[in-house]
Amino acid sequence: MEPVVRMVGITKRFPAIVANDSVDFTLEAGQIHALVGENGAGKTTLMRVLYGQYAPDEGEIWVGGERRSYNVAGALALGIGMVHQNFMQIPEMSIVENIILGHTPKRLGFVNYRQARQRVQELLTRFGMKNSPDAPISSLCVGERQKIEIIKVLYLGARVLILDEPTAVLTPQETTELFGILRELKAEGTSVIFISHKLREVIEIADRITVMRKGRVAAGFDGGGVDETAVAQAMIGKQDVQLLQNDKAADIGAAVLEAKNLWCFDGDGVPKLRNLSLQVRAGEILGVGGVEGNGQSQLIDILVGMLQASGGTVTLAGEDISRCSIRERRDRGLGYIPEDRMTTGLALEGDIDENLICGCDNRGPFSRMGLLMRKAIRENTGRMIESFDIRGVSAGKPVKSLSGGNMQKIVLAREIARNPKVLIAAQPTRGLDIGAINFVREHLLARKRGGTAILLVSADLEELMSLSDRLIILYEGSCAGEITDLGTVSEADIGLLMGGVTRRKKEG
Amino acid sequence: MLDFLNLTVRLAAPVLLVALGGLFSLRVNIFNIALEGFMLFGCFASVVGAYLTGSVLGGILFAAAVSLLMTMVYALFVFELDVDPVICAIAVITIAGGLTRYLLIPIFHTSGRYILPPELALPTVNLPWLEAIPVLGPILNNHSILVYLALVLPFLLHIFLYKTDLGLSMRSVGLNAEAAASAGISVKKVRYFALAMNGILCGLAGAQLALSLNLFNVGMTNGRGFTALAALTLTGFEPILTLLACLLFGASDALVLMLSGEGYPVQILSMLPYVLALVVAIVPPIVRRLAKNARRRRAERTLMAPGRECPAQE
Numbered sequence: 001m002e003p004v005v006r007m008v009g010i011t012k013r014f015p016a017i018v019a020n021d022s023v024d025f026t027l028e029a030g031q032i033h034a035l036v037g038e039n040g041a042g043k044t045t046l047m048r049v050l051y052g053q054y055a056p057d058e059g060e061i062w063v064g065g066e067r068r069s070y071n072v073a074g075a076l077a078l079g080i081g082m083v084h085q086n087f088m089q090i091p092e093m094s095i096v097e098n099i100i101l102g103h104t105p106k107r108l109g110f111v112n113y114r115q116a117r118q119r120v121q122e123l124l125t126r127f128g129m130k131n132s133p134d135a136p137i138s139s140l141c142v143g144e145r146q147k148i149e150i151i152k153v154l155y156l157g158a159r160v161l162i163l164d165e166p167t168a169v170l171t172p173q174e175t176t177e178l179f180g181i182l183r184e185l186k187a188e189g190t191s192v193i194f195i196s197h198k199l200r201e202v203i204e205i206a207d208r209i210t211v212m213r214k215g216r217v218a219a220g221f222d223g224g225g226v227d228e229t230a231v232a233q234a235m236i237g238k239q240d241v242q243l244l245q246n247d248k249a250a251d252i253g254a255a256v257l258e259a260k261n262l263w264c265f266d267g268d269g270v271p272k273l274r275n276l277s278l279q280v281r282a283g284e285i286l287g288v289g290g291v292e293g294n295g296q297s298q299l300i301d302i303l304v305g306m307l308q309a310s311g312g313t314v315t316l317a318g319e320d321i322s323r324c325s326i327r328e329r330r331d332r333g334l335g336y337i338p339e340d341r342m343t344t345g346l347a348l349e350g351d352i353d354e355n356l357i358c359g360c361d362n363r364g365p366f367s368r369m370g371l372l373m374r375k376a377i378r379e380n381t382g383r384m385i386e387s388f389d390i391r392g393v394s395a396g397k398p399v400k401s402l403s404g405g406n407m408q409k410i411v412l413a414r415e416i417a418r419n420p421k422v423l424i425a426a427q428p429t430r431g432l433d434i435g436a437i438n439f440v441r442e443h444l445l446a447r448k449r450g451g452t453a454i455l456l457v458s459a460d461l462e463e464l465m466s467l468s469d470r471l472i473i474l475y476e477g478s479c480a481g482e483i484t485d486l487g488t489v490s491e492a493d494i495g496l497l498m499g500g501v502t503r504r505k506k507e508g
Numbered sequence: 509m510l511d512f513l514n515l516t517v518r519l520a521a522p523v524l525l526v527a528l529g530g531l532f533s534l535r536v537n538i539f540n541i542a543l544e545g546f547m548l549f550g551c552f553a554s555v556v557g558a559y560l561t562g563s564v565l566g567g568i569l570f571a572a573a574v575s576l577l578m579t580m581v582y583a584l585f586v587f588e589l590d591v592d593p594v595i596c597a598i599a600v601i602t603i604a605g606g607l608t609r610y611l612l613i614p615i616f617h618t619s620g621r622y623i624l625p626p627e628l629a630l631p632t633v634n635l636p637w638l639e640a641i642p643v644l645g646p647i648l649n650n651h652s653i654l655v656y657l658a659l660v661l662p663f664l665l666h667i668f669l670y671k672t673d674l675g676l677s678m679r680s681v682g683l684n685a686e687a688a689a690s691a692g693i694s695v696k697k698v699r700y701f702a703l704a705m706n707g708i709l710c711g712l713a714g715a716q717l718a719l720s721l722n723l724f725n726v727g728m729t730n731g732r733g734f735t736a737l738a739a740l741t742l743t744g745f746e747p748i749l750t751l752l753a754c755l756l757f758g759a760s761d762a763l764v765l766m767l768s769g770e771g772y773p774v775q776i777l778s779m780l781p782y783v784l785a786l787v788v789a790i791v792p793p794i795v796r797r798l799a800k801n802a803r804r805r806r807a808e809r810t811l812m813a814p815g816r817e818c819p820a821q822e
Binding site: 072073076084087092093101102103106109111113152265266267268270271274310311 | 671672673676677679680683684686687688689690691692693800803804806807808811812
């Protein structure tokens with residue numbers, strides 16, 4: 001049978017990089033085809049070419065046996081729809097409006113809302129959603145919003161569904177539900193392209209796996225009984241794929257950072273933290289998990305001093321720092337690796353010298369009588385480049401030209417070199433490749449051995465489970481459960497805690 | 509009193525027309541602060557058009573055309589050349605002020621002000637059946653066609669925004685252009701359309717202002733473009749609410765006219781519309797802020813009461 005989509009020799013160049021280098025890709029009818037690879041391997045670019053968002057520089061696209069070139073509207077007309085990683089939705093508008101956007105049914109020049117509502121209602125019912133078609137998107141939770149994205153594409157009669165990292169924002173239970181839907185679609189003859197870098201999921205769902213690395217197809221596997229390590233090795237292209245683990249056998253000291261009865265409300269009076277208490281002890285990594293938006297960012301902001309809590313106290317090494325400014329907290333030994341290195345972690349327009357002394361720029365040896373000491377700063381930079389293996393930097397050049405891994409190394413260097421008593425690390429490995437992830441892990445574990453109390457906030461369950469000594473799960477701003485012995489729980493158990501289905505009483 | 513309301517409607521019309529024009533821009537997320545400049549072009553062009561063609565209609569059409577042309581130039585700079593919209597708007601306002609002042613000299617051989625012959629004034633429409641309706645009649649009768657257009661347009665615009673395909677596209681472009689583009693909507697086309705409408709309406713606003721007085725005066729828009737922006741921001745770009753806000757501004761203008769006729773000091777009175785615009789722009793955010801704080805404090809009191817366990821556990 002003729003494949004639904006055949007991409008031949010696709011090459012796409014961007015100013016600095018060849019994102020796709022003569023890539024071949026074939027999709028059969030009713031196939032779930034996984035496209036895996038590290039960040040920057042070219043998966044998303046290839047799919048944007050297929051979706052008509054990018055025109056390929058070279059190569060041919062055959063859809064249903066005919067050679068085509070088209071834009072987004074053309075792709076939709078050919079039955080190719082894409083669900084983007086960050087949802088293309090307008091929260092202020094209703095479900096119906098979001099779904100019919102750009103493809104409204106019309107009657108006498110007006111939008112036929114009645115017909116649209118009816119069709120959307122049918123689709124909602126089919127997906128087991130009880131929301132009204134007129135409810136605004138902003139009233140939905142993440143899992144529901146993702147379903148809306150899929151409905152949006154199906155509404156247009158898509159026969160090819162491209163999903164870009166659909167499970168990144170879902171709990172394990174929501175993922176299972178999504179997979180159910182995908183299997184149903186497959187049974188109806190819809191083809192699905194599934195971009196992911198979570199290998200376990202890919203192996204569970206895919207009929208065919210294509211692995212991309214550095215803009216090329218590195219390997220292809222048929223689904224069913226594929227070896228996870230084989231896929232992983234194809235993905236990163238070296239033999240050593242083992243991520244560093246916490247040996248969990250270090251000696252843990254007294255509590256260094258302590259938060260007691262933290263409360264926090266947003267502008268509408270909605271509680272974001274409810275009576276949350278936690279302790280991080282010297283030489284311990286406390287993992288904080290949970291679906292994003294359950295109070296993690298408020299917790300971090302309060303601990304760092306960017307947000308004032310409505311109630312509760314924060315103590316560092318026995319001293320109450322609730323009223324301290326950010327600088328005072330840092331001076332007392334608080335280090336912080338922010339979630340977003342591009343906005344909070346670094347000054348992108350500044351060079352490496354400036355970024356490395358941020359926060360210590362007002363005192364010796366970097367500053368005397370208000371003047372910056374060029375020589376001391378340069379020496380410091382040289383030391384850091386050496387000990388943190390920062391590559392691609394040159395003096396005076398803005399750090400924004402660096403790769404994600406090297407940016408994160410600068411943040412890491414700045415925060416760790418100060419030898420903090422407490423280190424707050426928010427999503428420290430997000431968006432990094434395996435080499436850089438291991439580098440970050442190595443340094444976190446080294447700090448832990450050196451006696452720093454580390455609070456690790458992450459959306460990556462695997463990371464939390466392999467690095468933490470102890471784990472708490474946040475749900476709606478309070479602690480849904482504390483796990484002291486990580487060997488005894490499964491990811492599914494944690495998933496239930498994340499979804500607020502179960503709670504664990506605090507032990508001890 | 510009825511005279512006062514009739515005057516209110518008449519004085520509100522130019523502000524309303526500019527505001528509705530600006531609404532198109534704001535709805536596609538272009539914060540067009542150049543409304544003042546486009547309207548001034550409209551005023552001048554309407555007088556030139558009426559003078560050259562010898563007809564009022566010629567003046568109106570010329571005003572719309574010139575203002576449309578200017579917005580298209582603005583759009584070209586903003587969309588194609590990526591010039592900062594605010595910088596571009598400042599340029600438009602400055603050029604509008606300077607160019608209209610200068611062009612008075614070569615075209616009309618006068619400076620500062622040009623008065624058209626009275627037969628080129630915008631005629632008012634007298635509808636006997638309308639006059640017969642009590643209260644509403646005397647308020648709504650005896651206005652120019654542009655005033656009637658301004659009164660009807662908000663309702664048409666409401667239908668356009670919420671019932672038509674293009675209206676939906678416009679709203680989506682304004683709220684999230686990336687999402688709109690990924691739905692296959694041509695964001696650029698929608699934005700050009702919106703700016704074109706903006707231009708035409710600013711031109712009509714200028715024509716109403718200048719031709720109802722059959723004169724052009726240097727800087728005669730006198731902040732109406734900015735007042736319109738205040739009205740829009742206040743109402744969240746909702747056409748019908750914008751109508752009400754503009755009527756409020758019209759009323760303050762009318763009050764100034766009537767009171768100064770009775771010997772109250774003009775200098776103080778003429779501040780009234782601007783003070784009103786300022787109040788209208790400042791008060792809502794303050795009220796919102798206070799309400800937010802109150803809500804938060806209420807939540808704190810109820811949830812953080814001592815001795816209560818974590819509420820999510822109940």
